Amino acid sequence: xxxxxxxxxxxxxxxxxxIFGKIGIRGVDSNLAVALRTVVIVFFAWxxxxxxxxxxxxxKISKYSFAFxxxxxxxxxxxxxxxxxxxxxxxxxxxxxxxxxxxxLTIILAFAFLGEKPTLGNVLGGVFVTIGVLIxxxxx
Numbered sequence: 001x002x003x004x005x006x007x008x009x010x011x012x013x014x015x016x017x018x019i020f021g022k023i024g025i026r027g028v029d030s031n032l033a034v035a036l037r038t039v040v041i042v043f044f045a046w047x048x049x050x051x052x053x054x055x056x057x058x059x060k061i062s063k064y065s066f067a068f069x070x071x072x073x074x075x076x077x078x079x080x081x082x083x084x085x086x087x088x089x090x091x092x093x094x095x096x097x098x099x100x101x102x103x104x105l106t107i108i109l110a111f112a113f114l115g116e117k118p119t120l121g122n123v124l125g126g127v128f129v130t131i132g133v134l135i136x137x138x139x140x
Contacts, residue, residue: 015096018087018092018095018096019092021033021037021083021084021087021092022087022092025084025087025088030081030084030085030087030088031081031084031085033084034077034080034081034084037080037084038077038080079102083095083099086098086099093136094136094137097132097133097136097137098133098136098137100129100132100133101129101130101133103125103126103129103130104126104127104129104130107122107123107125107126108126
């Protein structure tokens with residue numbers, strides 16, 4: 001499969017996160033829900049790694065890579081905690097699009113820190129996503 005197929009699958013399953021999460025957190029503390037979700041994800045991810053036979057590769061990860069994987073995990077945890085809290089008190093149809101401001105932020109940060117080059121496509125795409133988010137958030 002190509003990266004585009006994986007990205008589309010990611011978007012599909014991310015949409016289910018919002019729907020299932022909104023249903024699941026009724027009457028449940030959002031942080032507890034994130035903690036439970038994380039346990040399931042950890043188990044699921046390790047099962048996949050084990051079936052792939054990659055468990056032994058953990059010793060090959062450099063300290064540099066490990067540090068950034070660790071930072072990514074912290075960012076993921078904070079993102080999930082804030083996302084679930086927003087879902088708990090807001091409408092999923094408005095929370096999920098606002099969460100997608102990460103698209104434009106990622107594009108900007110990729111230019112600034114990863115040295116990626118702006119293209120007309122990614123700049124316009126990011127702008128349109130941002131416009132869509134603003135319409136979703138501000139227009140009733």
